[in-house]
Amino acid sequence: MIRKILIANRGEIAVRIIRTCREMGIQTVAVYSTADKDALHAQLATEAVCIGSPRSADSYLNVNNIIQAAVNTGCDAIHPGFGFLSENGDFARKVQENGLIFVGPSPDLIDKMGNKAEARRLMKEAGVPIVPGSEGVVETVEDGLKKADEITYPLMIKAAGGGGGKGIRIVRSADEFPAAFMAARSEALANFGNGDVYMEKFIENPKHIEVQIIADCFGNVVHLYDRDCSFQRRNQKMIEEAPCFSLSEETRQTITADAVKACRYVGYNSVGTVEFLLDKNGQHYFMEMNTRIQVEHPITEMVCGIDIVKWQIRAANRQRLTITQQDIKPSGYAMECRINAENVKQGFVPSPGRIEFMHLPGGRGVRVDTAVYTGYEIPPFYDSMILKLITFAPSRLECIRKMRAALEELIIDGIETNIDFHYFVLHHKKFVDGSYDTSFAGTFIEELKQNEYVV
Amino acid sequence: MNMLFKNRHRQLQDFRRLLQPQKKDKTDEKKAVCPGCGKENSLSRLKAELYVCPVCGHHMRISARERIRQLTDEKSFREMYKDMAVADPEEFRGYSEKLTAAQRRTGLKDSVITGTATINGTKCAIAVMDSFFMMGSMGSVTGEKITLLTEYATKKKLPLIISCCSGGARMQEGIISLFQMSKTAAALKKFSEKGGLYISLLTHPTTGGVSASFAMLGDIIIAEPGAMVGFAGKRVIEKTINRQLPDNFQTAEFVQEKGFVDIISHRHNLKAVISGLLKLHTDKSRKELTVRGRMSLIARQATVQQKENITPWQRVQIARGAHRPKAQDYIDRLFDDFYPLHGDRLFGDDNALIGGIATFHGIPVTVLAQCKGRNLEENVKNNFGMMNPEGYRKALRLAKQAEKFHRPVITFVDTAGAYPGIGAEERGQAEAIARCLMEFSDLKTPVIAVVISEGGSGGALALSVADRIAMLENAVYSVLSPEGFASILWKDASKAPQAAQAMKLTADDLMEKGIIDEIIRETATEGADSIKATAAQIDRYLCTQLTVLLKKKTSTLCDERYQKYRRTGITE
Numbered sequence A: 001m002i003r004k005i006l007i008a009n010r011g012e013i014a015v016r017i018i019r020t021c022r023e024m025g026i027q028t029v030a031v032y033s034t035a036d037k038d039a040l041h042a043q044l045a046t047e048a049v050c051i052g053s054p055r056s057a058d059s060y061l062n063v064n065n066i067i068q069a070a071v072n073t074g075c076d077a078i079h080p081g082f083g084f085l086s087e088n089g090d091f092a093r094k095v096q097e098n099g100l101i102f103v104g105p106s107p108d109l110i111d112k113m114g115n116k117a118e119a120r121r122l123m124k125e126a127g128v129p130i131v132p133g134s135e136g137v138v139e140t141v142e143d144g145l146k147k148a149d150e151i152t153y154p155l156m157i158k159a160a161g162g163g164g165g166k167g168i169r170i171v172r173s174a175d176e177f178p179a180a181f182m183a184a185r186s187e188a189l190a191n192f193g194n195g196d197v198y199m200e201k202f203i204e205n206p207k208h209i210e211v212q213i214i215a216d217c218f219g220n221v222v223h224l225y226d227r228d229c230s231f232q233r234r235n236q237k238m239i240e241e242a243p244c245f246s247l248s249e250e251t252r253q254t255i256t257a258d259a260v261k262a263c264r265y266v267g268y269n270s271v272g273t274v275e276f277l278l279d280k281n282g283q284h285y286f287m288e289m290n291t292r293i294q295v296e297h298p299i300t301e302m303v304c305g306i307d308i309v310k311w312q313i314r315a316a317n318r319q320r321l322t323i324t325q326q327d328i329k330p331s332g333y334a335m336e337c338r339i340n341a342e343n344v345k346q347g348f349v350p351s352p353g354r355i356e357f358m359h360l361p362g363g364r365g366v367r368v369d370t371a372v373y374t375g376y377e378i379p380p381f382y383d384s385m386i387l388k389l390i391t392f393a394p395s396r397l398e399c400i401r402k403m404r405a406a407l408e409e410l411i412i413d414g415i416e417t418n419i420d421f422h423y424f425v426l427h428h429k430k431f432v433d434g435s436y437d438t439s440f441a442g443t444f445i446e447e448l449k450q451n452e453y454v455v
Numbered sequence B: 001m002n003m004l005f006k007n008r009h010r011q012l013q014d015f016r017r018l019l020q021p022q023k024k025d026k027t028d029e030k031k032a033v034c035p036g037c038g039k040e041n042s043l044s045r046l047k048a049e050l051y052v053c054p055v056c057g058h059h060m061r062i063s064a065r066e067r068i069r070q071l072t073d074e075k076s077f078r079e080m081y082k083d084m085a086v087a088d089p090e091e092f093r094g095y096s097e098k099l100t101a102a103q104r105r106t107g108l109k110d111s112v113i114t115g116t117a118t119i120n121g122t123k124c125a126i127a128v129m130d131s132f133f134m135m136g137s138m139g140s141v142t143g144e145k146i147t148l149l150t151e152y153a154t155k156k157k158l159p160l161i162i163s164c165c166s167g168g169a170r171m172q173e174g175i176i177s178l179f180q181m182s183k184t185a186a187a188l189k190k191f192s193e194k195g196g197l198y199i200s201l202l203t204h205p206t207t208g209g210v211s212a213s214f215a216m217l218g219d220i221i222i223a224e225p226g227a228m229v230g231f232a233g234k235r236v237i238e239k240t241i242n243r244q245l246p247d248n249f250q251t252a253e254f255v256q257e258k259g260f261v262d263i264i265s266h267r268h269n270l271k272a273v274i275s276g277l278l279k280l281h282t283d284k285s286r287k288e289l290t291v292r293g294r295m296s297l298i299a300r301q302a303t304v305q306q307k308e309n310i311t312p313w314q315r316v317q318i319a320r321g322a323h324r325p326k327a328q329d330y331i332d333r334l335f336d337d338f339y340p341l342h343g344d345r346l347f348g349d350d351n352a353l354i355g356g357i358a359t360f361h362g363i364p365v366t367v368l369a370q371c372k373g374r375n376l377e378e379n380v381k382n383n384f385g386m387m388n389p390e391g392y393r394k395a396l397r398l399a400k401q402a403e404k405f406h407r408p409v410i411t412f413v414d415t416a417g418a419y420p421g422i423g424a425e426e427r428g429q430a431e432a433i434a435r436c437l438m439e440f441s442d443l444k445t446p447v448i449a450v451v452i453s454e455g456g457s458g459g460a461l462a463l464s465v466a467d468r469i470a471m472l473e474n475a476v477y478s479v480l481s482p483e484g485f486a487s488i489l490w491k492d493a494s495k496a497p498q499a500a501q502a503m504k505l506t507a508d509d510l511m512e513k514g515i516i517d518e519i520i521r522e523t524a525t526e527g528a529d530s531i532k533a534t535a536a537q538i539d540r541y542l543c544t545q546l547t548v549l550l551k552k553k554t555s556t557l558c559d560e561r562y563q564k565y566r567r568t569g570i571t572e
Helices: A011-024 A040-044 A063-072 A089-097 A107-114 A116-126 A141-151 A177-192 A249-266 A297-304 A308-316 A396-409 A419-425 A440-451 B002-028 B043-048 B064-071 B095-106 B140-156 B175-193 B234-241 B252-257 B267-282 B293-301 B312-320 B327-334 B376-381 B389-404 B422-426 B429-441 B457-461 B482-489 B493-503 B507-513 B528-551 B554-567
Strands: A004-007 A027-033 A047-052 A077-079 A155-159 A168-171 A197-201 A207-215 A221-233 A236-242 A271-278 A284-290 A333-340 A357-359 A366-370 A385-393 A411-413 B031-033 B040-042 B078-080 B112-119 B122-129 B160-166 B198-206 B220-223 B338-341 B353-360 B363-370 B409-415 B447-456 B468-472 B476-478 B518-520
Touching (some): A011 A040, A027 A040, A063 A089, A077 A308, A155 A177, A221 A297, A236 A297, A271 A308, A297 A333, A396 A419, A419 A440, A419 B002, B031 B043, B064 B112, B064 B267, B122 B267, B140 B160, B312 B476, B312 B493, B507 B518
Parallel strands (some): A004 A027, A027 A047, B447 B476
Antiparallel strands (some): A221 A236
């Protein structure tokens, strides 16, 4: 039975987990770096423990200090949030070895799904469509060229241990292949400490669709329908919406069924997300699985009326999933804008600093998840996302209008933010009609530059 | 903190403005090239400018709907005979296809839109031709719609406006299209007999069968600057006479010079001009003539010093003086609005005679004024105030128009005499003057003549056949100039001063002889104040006399006028 959780994270997700824990009567321990002593999560938790200096490697990625803090404060469990140690199998294993509960799937599952080549193999076995690819690590250029012919161009070379859009090379012909291959290898080695790369077909301008999953350790799996995360800048999501507007009911059924099938096959036992690519013909391919809570989980919560973190903790607590698929009846539309402390005009560079004044929108159908407040000094060491603005309405257009109104009201003074950028996106015809794909953000930014709206 | 919200508010307004043009830019990209100067302008700008090129002032061709938008009050237009279409277009091969294509392109059934509308509040019947529909050619439907509208206007006693724009009769309909000319003209005759006002607006191009029927029959003809107006095409004429024609040939300005267009109005003023003319003709509320406060004050305050011992020759010199106020000076001061009308509809427009319509104390009047120039430049233009036959015929045309609309006529006499020239003789100077004398004697509306400076011979008499003749104190009126008198009788032009004495040409002399009815006293001083004072005196005179004359029955009026002239020269 979990009575006290250490939250091995910071920022708004730490605050969001603390809120659910309070609701569930679970005590919380926040950990913070010396740069985060004024951070909101450290104030809201029952206890707060300093675990190191500002650099992530010394604090939020410092496995020993975190486990030590959990043991010292008498915690039963550790919640990793997202980012940092959330998809680190070794960390999960260590947590368990120290007699604590890891709020997430089994360490082996993290490892399996975290290794993209392994995940692909499993999915193929499970009968989930995957993007044609190299089936395992590609060792040499010759080997790669041979496989490339089978996959057909254009294709991508990806780091097996990568993520977040880093270490990806797009190759359009055999001539480019050798150079791209070597570059990808060295980049992978530099970024992830692992030079292994694999190849897969490059699907041009797909839509990014993902399915939220809740499972327990008794083999029960339900899905909370889909999200559309196609508005991405350099593979970083900026706006997400649920459900996907352009998805046909038929495709939605096959995608959600495939997601559930994948989780059943690997014996998944926590909250997770299965990501798919949807090409122009409506064909979907398994992309990857995130074995953690996700940034954009609130939009699914709004649409389905379910607290996903609550079920994550329950699953970790070996409680049975008491909701069935029939109980989940999504209604309306939800949308999330990630508000970052960044300077759009200067190519989206982070803009840390002191928030002199902040005014948050509110009212019906508006949800704000944030960990910053007036007078708070944003440290330069971590992710620039400071606030998630979520709106919920019966129809997509109402949802967009509500989001516009909310953005109009939102004031964050003292730092540069991307509020106005979002405001412009929400007025673009292509965004409003919902037909945009992953290439849209790039072209939209170019358009803004040309029209000198932002420059 | 308050400032932050205000700033945000301002910023959002900026954003909205940025987001608006994003859409607008696309329409703005559509540009049109001006056929006049070749410069590009955005359509939105052109629309705001009423499709007049902001660079060179060229008046572009516009559709009938656009013309109605520009001329009539918003939402006041009620279309009539909308669905009338050619009954049997199959008769002529290819006509049906051409008709369908034009219908599809313009959204009209035929080349004219007819209906009723208000223009600055005045209701009228209006027909507008569309040159984008088969060059606005007149077929049976066009003729029928215009005839029906004319009949409707006759029945409902509405003023009629036709905006013309046509290449001529519609060849595909053959003889039927030709006879639309006579049909429309006949309907307009009936309309005119009933006293209806018809304003014809000539726009580019008005030619062929349309110009040779209803277009040229307006009581008042207005044209747009630069519009081509004519009968035969320029190319046809050049081919026939084998001569190059001047560039301005058949332009509105050319045609006005030749006496066929009353007003050339810039498109921006068009609505104001038409509505002003409509008001002059439709305002039936006959106001009591009262001397305006300002004018009566000036009239009373003016110290009228009768100068003693001014010899007749001195008066001749005063009357001829370069600084003596001219007719235009009095027109400017006596009438709030003055619409000069041009042309005799026969040969040309004589600048020596200003003619037009104006309101005098709220009632519409026709003003005819012999007009000497105020400087050499004006004098050259005005032929030193000496009229040609076309000037007398223009005066007569406008007098007849005044008779039709029951407007009093006010004439200002100031001329050394009718112009002695070869052309004037060729065109029948004597006939023109004689015709004036005859017609004015029986004009069925009050006429008042004011001799303001020089009344020279028959040239002056043509405009002073009136119910009342007044003379300014220093004006002179005689059978010919004192110089001429001296040289004929005494063979010595230098004896003009003595001649002036002998001729009895001063106002006092004429009053004594019963030729004139009133002497209007002038102030001793010269300049603007004296013009104002004299104008006030004229104003008071016109006011009192018009009040009397307007009360008389037309037959009494004409009888009395006859008797007035019948009596002259009777020795008892």
